[in-house]
Amino acid sequence: MSPLPTTVPAVIRCRVRAAVRRAARPGRPAPLTPEETRDRALLLRLLSLLLQYPDAELADARPELTATVEALPSSPAAGHLAAFTTWFTGQEPETLERHYVEVFDLRRKSGLHLTYYLHGDTRRRGMALLGLAQRYRAAGWDTDGGELPDHLPVVLEFAALAGPRAGEAPLRQHRRGLELIRRALTDAGSPYRHVLAALLTLLPPPTEADLRAVAELAAQGPPDEDVGLDPYGAGEFAPPGTFVPPEQAPPTRMPPLPTPEGPR
Numbered sequence: 001m002s003p004l005p006t007t008v009p010a011v012i013r014c015r016v017r018a019a020v021r022r023a024a025r026p027g028r029p030a031p032l033t034p035e036e037t038r039d040r041a042l043l044l045r046l047l048s049l050l051l052q053y054p055d056a057e058l059a060d061a062r063p064e065l066t067a068t069v070e071a072l073p074s075s076p077a078a079g080h081l082a083a084f085t086t087w088f089t090g091q092e093p094e095t096l097e098r099h100y101v102e103v104f105d106l107r108r109k110s111g112l113h114l115t116y117y118l119h120g121d122t123r124r125r126g127m128a129l130l131g132l133a134q135r136y137r138a139a140g141w142d143t144d145g146g147e148l149p150d151h152l153p154v155v156l157e158f159a160a161l162a163g164p165r166a167g168e169a170p171l172r173q174h175r176r177g178l179e180l181i182r183r184a185l186t187d188a189g190s191p192y193r194h195v196l197a198a199l200l201t202l203l204p205p206p207t208e209a210d211l212r213a214v215a216e217l218a219a220q221g222p223p224d225e226d227v228g229l230d231p232y233g234a235g236e237f238a239p240p241g242t243f244v245p246p247e248q249a250p251p252t253r254m255p256p257l258p259t260p261e262g263p264r
Contacts, residue, residue: 048156080198110184117177120222
C-alpha cells in the first residue's frame with residue numbers, strides 16, 4: 001500500500017472523539033448520526049495505524065498519536081488506547097519493532113490474518129479472501145496488494161471507509177478470531193492487548209456460543225486442510241495438525257486518510 005508521509009499529522013488536526021455504541025434496541029443497535037459515523041471512522045483509522053508495523057515513520061509520529069488519544073472523551077476504548085500509547089511512547093524504536101514481530105509474526109495465536117482463525121488451512125479460506133477482495137473492489141477501494149485482504153489493519157481501514165453497516169461486517173464476522181487474538185496478547189503480556197480490547201468495545205458483546213467457540217479454537221486451532229493459497233501470495237501453509245498462521249507480507253502503510261467528509 002502507499003506510504004503515509006503526511007497523514008498522521010492530518011489525523012491529529014481532526015477532531016477525534018471516542019466511538020461508543022449508542023444504547024441498542026433489543027437485537028438491533030440504534031443508528032448512528034452522521035457525526036457519530038464520522039467520528040467512528042476516525043477511531044477505526046487510529047486503531048489501524050496503531051496495529052501497523054512500527055517503522056521509523058510511525059515511531060516519529062508517537063507524540064501526535066498520544067495527543068490524539070489524550071483528546072478522546074472518556075470511554076472504555078479511550079482508556080485502553082491511553083494505556084497502549086503510554087507504553088508505545090516510552091519504548092525505543094528497535095524495541096517496538098522486535099515486540100511487534102514477536103507477537104504478530106512469530107506467535108501462533110496472535111497473527112493478524114483474520115480468515116485463518118475462521119477457516120484455517122482449508123479451501124474455504126481461499127474463498128473468504130476472494131470474497132473480501134471483491135467486497136473492497138465493489139466499494140471502489142484498491143488496497144494495492146501490499147497485504148492480504150484479511151490483514152486486520154486493512155480490514156479496519158475498509159470499515160472506516162465503508163461505514164458501520166457494510167464496512168464493519170467483516171469485523172463482526174471475525175469477532176471470535178479477534179477475541180482469540182486479544183486473549184493471546186493478554187496471555188503474552190503484550191500492551192497490544194489494549195488495542196484489541198478497544199476494538200472489541202465497538203462490536204456487539206460476545207454470546208455464550210462465541211465464548212465457547214473461542215475456548216475451543218484456543219485449545220484445538222482452526223480447521224486443517226493441506227491446501228495452499230498461491231493466488232494470494234501467502235506461501236505454503238504448515239502441515240495439518242499445527243497452528244501456525246501464514247507469513248505476513250512485508251510491513252506496509254495504509255492509504256492516505258480522507259477528511260471527515262470522505263466516503264462512508
